Amino acid sequence: MANQIRELTCIRCPMGCQIQVTLNEEKEVVNITGNTCPRGAEYAAAEVTHPMRTVTSTVKVIGGELPVVSVKTAGDIPKDGIMACMAAINQVQVKAPVHIGDVLLENAAGLGADLVATRDVEAI
Amino acid sequence: MNTRMTRQIVVIGGGPAGLAAAAAAKKNGAEDVLILERDRVLGGILNQCIHNGFGLHTFQEELTGPEYAARFIRIVEEQQIPYLLSTIVVDLARLENGRIAVSVMNRSEGLFVIEAEAVILAMGCRERPRGALNIPGYRPAGIFTAGTAQRFVNIEGKMPGREVVILGSGDIGLIMARRMTLEGAKVKVVAELMPYSGGLKRNIVQCLNDYGIPLKLSHTVVDIKGKDRVEAVTIAEVGPDRRPIPGTEEEYTCDTLLLSCGLIPENELTGKLGADLSPVTSGPVVNESLETSIPGVYACGNVLHVHDLVDYVSEEASEAGARAAEYVSGKDCAAGEPCAIRAVDGVRYTVPAVLRIGKMRERQVIRFRVGEVFRDAEVVIELDGKSYRSVRKKIMAPGEMEQVILPKKDLEEIKPSVITIRIRTNM
Structure with missing residues (x-):
């Protein structure tokens, strides 16, 4: 297999540089072009080798003033784990009251980050 | 209409702008500050913006909308600034003594008037609705502004639809493209009339590219099909004159159309007061103190001009609060x-x-x-x-x-x- 070239848009600043990253057969970065600053190269290298995202969603609340509470992963998870993370989030139900920062699911979908509440929902 | 109270500073709106303005007014020496909020909770639109990316400038960390709001709500609580919830302002008028009569209504007190030495306008903005867009076609169910859909999904826990087309590439539309996808909907396309996106680059990448959702620039909706519920939407390319090019029409079957076509500062009250409004921003014209053409009336946040980062709203609102505090102190230079x-x-x-x-x-x-x-x-x-x-x-x-x-x-x-x-x- 030959080298592989990945195209991406840098999001580190409003410039939005189109960056090309060349990967070798071992998926290692061998060349980065199109960036106009070092931050762009840093972003591109991380993005093609191990892209990470924070997932935010909602979880069903029983007996609360609202039917759902907003949640987030307390750290980034691998981008290709987002849908597995959502599947795990959708299994969770909590009883009110829920408070900001409460851990609602430990190590969500085994991806290395806890699921925490991002707002208060009081009981009714 | 008999109740009449006086206040040094009345802040209209308890969203990010109102909270930061009230906190800064108090911190700068104003003793008697009151926040009026239409919703049943403080925090404004941040409550439904459950995604992260807020607060990088203000707190040097990445917070979700509700968390960012909670930080400011805590400051307001610690400062013991009073606020009235489920309370709407219906009129503003300038009195002969230079004070502002704020006509207020809520379920417990009815209609009453607060006489304020200074007023801070922090009412935010509104989404441009379908009626302002001149989209042809039927008027079926299934057409929502992106922010309305956001409220349904994130606060009410209800999905507005399963197959979605989005018109407009404003940030809320992009955020909702991702949100609906995560909740199992199929977002087929985002069409943008202009040759560039109206949203932040970061949202194009993380909300569309991450999920393979196409963004069609220089495209618009030319027809909506379905009588009771949206059944399909027709999209066409537009020329440099922004008119659809015949022969470029493409039909997308869908049950939902989301509109993310711009935000308009909400200035009915400002207009009633007689303050000068800018035809460009639809917000009041302000000076270096963020004071409108009416002395003692300040404006900040999205009611003044639409921002893309809440951090700048907080910064601007803090300045408005500090200026209002200076005004009521009488130490005006x-x-x-x-x-x-x-x-x-x-x-x-x-x-x-x-x-x-x-x-x-x-x-x-x-x-x-x-x-x-x-x-x-x-x-x-x-x-x-x-x-x-x-x-x-x-x-x-x-x-x-x-x-x-x-x-x-x-x-x-x-x-x-x-x-x-x-x-x-x-x-």
Whole structure:
């Protein structure tokens, strides 16, 4: 297999540089072009080798003033784990009251980050 | 209508702008501050913005909307600033004594009037609805503004639909493309009338590209099919005149159309008060103190001009709060002659639009937006027609707010009567 070239848009600043990253057969970065600053190269290298995202969603609340509470992963998870993370989030139900920062699911979908509440929902 | 109370400062709106303004007013010595909020909770639109990316400037960490709101709500609670919830302001009028009569209504007190020495307008903005877009076709169920859909999903826990087309690439539309996808919907396409996106680059990448959702620039909706419920939407390419090009129509079957076609500052009250409004921003015209043309009435946040980052809203609102506190303290210094700021050649508007040099801070921030995408251009500042300074920018886009900073000491020296801000492109 030959080298592989990945195209991406840098999001580190409003410039939005189109960056090309060349990967070798071992998926290692061998060349980065199109960036106009070092931050762009840093972003591109991380993005093609191990892209990470924070997932935010909602979880069903029983007996609360609202039917759902907003949640987030307390750290980034691998981008290709987002849908597995959502599947795990959708299994969770909590009883009110829920408070900001409460851990609602430990190590969500085994991806290395806890699921925490991002707002208060009081009981009714 | 008999109840009549007096307050030093009344803040209209308990969203990010109102909270920061009230906190800053109190911190700067105003004892008697009251926040009026229409919703049943404080926090405003942040409550439904459950995604992260807020607070990088203010708190040096990445927070979700509700978490960002909670930080400011805690500050307001700690300062023991009173607030009324589920309370709406129905009228504003200037009294002969220079104070502002704030007509207020809620379920427990009915209609009452608060006489305020100063008022801070922080009512936010509204989404441009279908009626303002002239989209042909039937009027079936299934057409929502992106923000309405966001409220349904994130607060009420209900999905507005399963197969979605989005018109407009404003940030809320992009955020909702991702949100609906995560909840199992199929977002087929985002169509944008303009040749550039109205949203932040980061949202294009993380909300569309991450999920393989196509963004069609220079495209618009030309037909909506379905009588009771949306059944399909027809999208066509538009030419440079923004009119659909015949023969480019494509039909997308879907049950939902989301609209993310711009935000409009909500200034019915400001208009009733008689304050000057800008035809460009739809917000009030303000001076360096964020004071409107009515003395003692200040404006901040999205009611003044639409922001893309809440951090800048908080910063601007804190300044409005501090200025209102100075106003009610009576320690007002001499303002000096007003100097107009003219926005020309690609600069759509500036906030503030008027500077009184005597009242400026040491470093005055002038925020503005450009009307099109500029690459390798300069922001040129002229004082009385003479070039004063220029700032080179690699890129400027309508979706991202820009700013320049004017030092007070230079203006004190030159005493210009007109400041011009323009974009110079390289030939």
